[in-house]
Amino acid sequence: xxxxxxxxxxxxxxxxxxxxxxxxxxxxxxxxxxxxxxxxxxxxxxxxxxxxxxxxxxxxxxxxxxxxxxxxxxxxxxxxxxxxxxxxxxxxxxxxxxxxxxxxxxxxxxxxxxxxxxxxxxxxxxxxxxxxxxxxxxxxxxxxxxxxxxxxxxxxxxxxxxxxxxxxxxxxxxxxxxxxxxxxxxxxxxxxxxxxxxxxxxxxxxxxxxxxxxxxxxxxxxxxxxxxxxxxxxxxxxxxxxxxxxxxxxxxxxxxxxxxxxxxxxxxxxxxxxxxxxxxxxxxxxxxxxxxxxxxxxxxxxxxxxxxxxxxxxxxxxxxxxxxxxxxxxxxxxxxxxxxxxxxxxxxxxxxxxxxxxxxxxxxxxxxxxxxxxxxxxxxxxxxxxxxxxxxxxxxxxxxxxxxxxxxxxxxxxx
Amino acid sequence: xxxxxxxxxxxxxxxxxxxxxxxxxxxxxxxxxxxxxxxxxxxxxxxxxxxxxxxxxxxxxxxxxxxxxxxxxxxxxxxxxxxxxxxxxxxxxxxxxxxxxxxxxxxxxxxxxxxxxxxxxxxxxxxxxxxxxxxxxxxxxxxxxxxxxxxxxxxxxxxxxxxxxxxxxxxxxxxxxxxxxxxxxxxxxxxxxxxxxxxxxxxxxxxxxxxxxxxxxxxxxxxxxxxxxxxxxxxxxxxxxxxxxxxxxxxxxxxxxxxxxxxxxxxxxxxxxxxxxxxxxxxxxxxxxxxxxxxxxxxxxxxxxxxxxxxxxxxxxxxxxxxxxxxxxxxxxxxxxxxxxxxxxxxxxxxxxxxxxxxxxxxxxx
Numbered sequence: 001x002x003x004x005x006x007x008x009x010x011x012x013x014x015x016x017x018x019x020x021x022x023x024x025x026x027x028x029x030x031x032x033x034x035x036x037x038x039x040x041x042x043x044x045x046x047x048x049x050x051x052x053x054x055x056x057x058x059x060x061x062x063x064x065x066x067x068x069x070x071x072x073x074x075x076x077x078x079x080x081x082x083x084x085x086x087x088x089x090x091x092x093x094x095x096x097x098x099x100x101x102x103x104x105x106x107x108x109x110x111x112x113x114x115x116x117x118x119x120x121x122x123x124x125x126x127x128x129x130x131x132x133x134x135x136x137x138x139x140x141x142x143x144x145x146x147x148x149x150x151x152x153x154x155x156x157x158x159x160x161x162x163x164x165x166x167x168x169x170x171x172x173x174x175x176x177x178x179x180x181x182x183x184x185x186x187x188x189x190x191x192x193x194x195x196x197x198x199x200x201x202x203x204x205x206x207x208x209x210x211x212x213x214x215x216x217x218x219x220x221x222x223x224x225x226x227x228x229x230x231x232x233x234x235x236x237x238x239x240x241x242x243x244x245x246x247x248x249x250x251x252x253x254x255x256x257x258x259x260x261x262x263x264x265x266x267x268x269x270x271x272x273x274x275x276x277x278x279x280x281x282x283x284x285x286x287x288x289x290x291x292x293x294x295x296x297x298x299x300x301x302x303x304x305x306x307x308x309x310x311x312x313x314x315x316x317x318x319x320x321x322x323x324x325x326x327x328x329x330x331x332x333x334x335x336x337x338x339x340x341x342x343x344x345x346x347x348x349x350x351x352x353x354x355x356x357x358x359x360x361x362x363x364x365x366x367x368x369x370x371x372x373x374x375x376x377x378x379x380x381x382x383x384x385x386x387x388x389x390x391x392x393x394x395x396x397x398x399x400x401x402x403x404x405x406x407x408x409x410x411x412x413x414x415x
Numbered sequence: 416x417x418x419x420x421x422x423x424x425x426x427x428x429x430x431x432x433x434x435x436x437x438x439x440x441x442x443x444x445x446x447x448x449x450x451x452x453x454x455x456x457x458x459x460x461x462x463x464x465x466x467x468x469x470x471x472x473x474x475x476x477x478x479x480x481x482x483x484x485x486x487x488x489x490x491x492x493x494x495x496x497x498x499x500x501x502x503x504x505x506x507x508x509x510x511x512x513x514x515x516x517x518x519x520x521x522x523x524x525x526x527x528x529x530x531x532x533x534x535x536x537x538x539x540x541x542x543x544x545x546x547x548x549x550x551x552x553x554x555x556x557x558x559x560x561x562x563x564x565x566x567x568x569x570x571x572x573x574x575x576x577x578x579x580x581x582x583x584x585x586x587x588x589x590x591x592x593x594x595x596x597x598x599x600x601x602x603x604x605x606x607x608x609x610x611x612x613x614x615x616x617x618x619x620x621x622x623x624x625x626x627x628x629x630x631x632x633x634x635x636x637x638x639x640x641x642x643x644x645x646x647x648x649x650x651x652x653x654x655x656x657x658x659x660x661x662x663x664x665x666x667x668x669x670x671x672x673x674x675x676x677x678x679x680x681x682x683x684x685x686x687x688x689x690x691x692x693x694x695x696x697x698x699x700x701x702x703x704x705x706x707x708x709x710x711x712x713x714x715x716x717x718x719x720x721x722x723x724x725x726x727x728x729x730x731x732x733x734x735x736x737x738x739x740x741x742x743x744x745x746x747x748x749x750x751x752x753x754x755x756x757x758x759x760x761x762x763x764x765x766x767x768x769x770x771x772x773x774x775x776x777x778x779x780x781x
Contacts, residue, residue: 054537116523121608122530131611139615144523146551146572151672151772159671160773164580167551167570175569179584182591203530206538207546264514264559264568269547281565399547400556402568 015184017408018251019097019239021089021195022351024338025061025232029092033338034355037363038384042337044218044230049200050122057214060200061232061339075152082114083149086197089235089347090153094193097239098251099157105245107189108162110180111237112172113149114198114343117142122202153193162189170303170340171262171398172196173236173347174406178260180240190245195237198343204231211270219306219340221333221365222315222379224372229305232339236347238354255354258292258391258407261285265401272309272397276316279303282403283321283393290407292391294322297329299362299392301353302379304333305340314395315375330387332380336366346396350406353394357410360388417648418586421596421656422501423751424493426471427639428464428739432496436641436739436748437755445738447635453607460619463605464637464740483548483557486521489640490554490602491561497598498562501644506654508595513566513588516555516642517581517601519574519743524606525549554602554640566594572743574770575707577601578641579746583776585645586662595650600642601744610636620708633708637740641747660754663763664691666777677715678722680775681705685723685765688777692763696724699779700762701731703749705769707741712771731756746776753780 020030025043027033036043043061052058064070068084079087090111094100120142127133134142147165154163166176173196180192208214208231215227246253263285265278272279287294302314318326334352335341341348356362361384368381390413394406425432428446429439439446447462455461466489472480474492483491503509526549532541547553552570559568567588573580578601585599613619613636620633651658666687668680689696702720706713720732735752736745746768753764763781 054539056538118526118530121527122534125527125530126534131608131615134615139612143612143616144520144609145574146519147574147772154669155671155673159674160669162667162669163573164584165572167572168555168568169550169552179569182587186591202533203526203546203549206533206541207529207543207549209538210541210543210546262567264556264565266559266563266565268560269553269556278565398552399550400552400568401559402552402556 012185013187014243015181015240015257016243016246017238017254017257017354018241018246019093020254020351020354021092021096021237022348023085023089024234024348025063026338030351037334037337037352038361040364040366040383042218042366044339047200050202052205055205055209057209057216059218059230061230062200063233080117080120081199082116082197083152085199085235086111086113086149087152089195089197089237090193091156093237093239094157099239104158105191106157106161106193108183108192109150109153110164110166110176110192110194111150111153112166112176112196112343113146114196115201116144116146118203119199119201149197157193168402169399170342171346171396171402171404172343173345174350174396174404175262175402177238177350177406178262178404181257181260184240184242191239191241193237193239195235196344196347197235198341199233200231204342213307215306218367219336220367221304221306221336222311222372222375223368224370226306226308226311228307230339232341234338234341234348235344236351238350253411255357256409256411258409259286259290260404260406261289262404265403267401269400272313274309274313274316276313276320279314279317279397279403280320282405283317286393286405286407292407295325296391297393298389299356300329300331301349301392301394302331302333303395303397304335306335312374315377318377326377330362330378330380330385332363332365334363346404349394353392353408357389357392357408361386362389416590418589418645418662419648419651419658420643420660420754421646421651421658422497422503422644423659424496424642425640425748425751426466426489426493427748428466428637431469431471431474433751437752440735440738440752458611458614459621459623460614461622462635464635466638484525484553486602486604487548487554487557490516490558493640493642494558494562494598497642497644501656503596503644510563510565511594512564512596512598513594514555514559514564515569515581515585515588515597515599517571517573517577517743518551518554518603519572519577520609521554521602522549522551523609524604527606527608558598562598564598573774574772575741575743576746576768576770576774576776577743579768579776582643582747582750583665583667589645589647597645598642599645600747602640603742603744604638605636632710635740637742637745639742639744639748641744641751660757660780663779663781664688666691668775670773672773675771675773677712678718681716681719681767681769682722684775684777685719685767688765688779692779694763694779698763699765700760701733701756701764703753703764703766704732704734705767706734707736709771712769716767716769750780757781
């Protein structure tokens, strides 16, 4: 039931992170991914998921081509690639939070299922027999239901919990976290499983190629010679929980989610407002809502797509919000290692930002060798940095202008 | 907190505008037409409740018409109507308003057309204009750009309850994050491939058995955009806005799709909506049923309504999906019609919107 009886206390709940899950091109789990990120390892390689010979860019941060066929699943139904990746991350997060032993405590799921069945539909359309050749058992695989992944995760958690499927393009994972945060903070929910997954498809590969926003080399966020993004695939999942609930069941707490800001650019379907005004609005909203001052931010996980305009707009946004202090905040783009995982990027990067606060580790921006005078902030180009991270932001700016910034704080930080 | 609707807009199989929708539903005749905008081939279903016969693309400027996909055109058209009616632009708060739209398949058709181009002529020849509208959140984004809203920008997808789920989220945002207004609703269009996949799944009515009859077996596919402007009751009253309806209380039950007990879930959803509205069944003047021709769902709902209302005199049980078909946005059309009915009969109206995948939404409207 979505609307639980709200806690009688008017005081807002503190929202904490008690479970993490992640599947990326540099690791098929949270631990392996984090180790790779800290080591500055890149998962970008030549795509072999489908034929890319006609594309200008032929690289992506791709998962193993047979990921879904090796995915251990007992359902006996056709699972799409995007679902297999999402289920793997969600399962890891649930187990990490100890939910597999007490499944009934999950109040709700908010998930984003990325490209749905586009990859499977493309495979069908590119086969000589097309739709006619489709066996009845395969219909579910190509059925375009973005919300099926949320249903499948719910089934894994025992079935009857509230669920929402969010679709706001590249900010989907971050928006999902925001919605779950609201419900826990307000007392409607106690525990939520939140995340997003996405996979490569000819649609996105071709689309971004057509828009000339992909680099034929591995992407170089904030570099003077950057030519565009490198796409990626993967999933991220987090268990959010009220602190009371986590304490009661002695769950390990990774970090506090201190708030978020979510705004609409109302500017352009694909292009950013290069003055940074629109994205600054989202960053400021996140700070305002969390009650954390700009001076207290120790790390920013940037959207950092490596397109010439995006990186400039994002830099301008940080300067608008933080003023001169923007020069003193370490900012990095993990997309330089795991690519732009599209709908999943907000969730994956939220997991990495939580780990940054937990481990006091700031991931680097790899491939940044020639500084851009228009992007003159501290992008951590030299390698992983080890320093105290009390409060960190994770930024996600989606196609269509849905901009969301999350705020995570270490457990022993003070606001 | 009281959440009210101060503006509404629609592009429905009945025509363009809420007046056409209400007039059409009042006439109690189905708006099912032979599918004409694509060839249904050897599908058993040959009819749908389409909006294309009303040429909604003619309602927007030619520049927008070139840039927007069809579902975004419907959403922008309905949103403009809703905002104009609410008069909210004059208050200066529209810029801080948020958006929450629901859709099952917006962007799907454009995505398929784009992929087909990539496969047929190669990526270099495929149109970048098509690609920008392949995301499901294209309608919400275009509405936001068109209206200049800078609040939250949400799109949710949840099968046949996508639109009503978006309205619930918008109402929740009003309560939790306090935006001055939310533009919310649902939009859906039908692409031939989506239609054929659903037909292969046996989801639609067999036209050879039931043709265009009301209360036939199986769903009739539909299209349409339905948009509401939500405000808090206090701010709407303060600015002297016309309040079209109030959302009194929600009942939402979500169960595992593999184990759906329709009667039980429907009963719980309706009971909770009444409970949250602080109403008893005898306060309700009409029920807008979820009924859509899917026998298992319809029978379960009927059982739940009988169990909940018993001998209480619910005079009207109305199934608008038997008139304008069924799609992910139809639940919002129900809310609009419920607002009109509640005013006409001076009693609250209960709206049901259920999905076979385990989503049960009920809301009391007065």
